[in-house]
Amino acid sequence: MSCPICGEPTDRKYRPFCSRRCADRDLGRWLTGSYAIPSEDPEDLEKAQEEADAAQRKPH
Template sequence: MSCPICGKDTVQPYRPFCSRRCADVDLARWLNGSYAVPSQDPEDMDRAEEEVRTAQSKPH
């Protein structure tokens, strides 16, 4: 099995990753929203549009 982040062989303590670094990269992707399951629910779409409008109206 190869690491899904870098493609190297996995190491048992970090499976399915090869190292702590690749495990942390994967976790960071989950936490910042890089991985997401698309939704077709109209309520989710409405909520997402509202969040974008709210974020755009806030000063940075």
């Protein structure tokens, strides 16, 4: 089995990852919303569009 983040062989201690670093990177992706299940629900699509529009209007 290889690490889903970097492809290296897994370490039993961090399975399915190879290291604490890759496990933390995966957790970070979950916490920031990088992992998401696509939705075809019109309400979800509308909400996502509103959030994207609001983010574009925000001054940097």
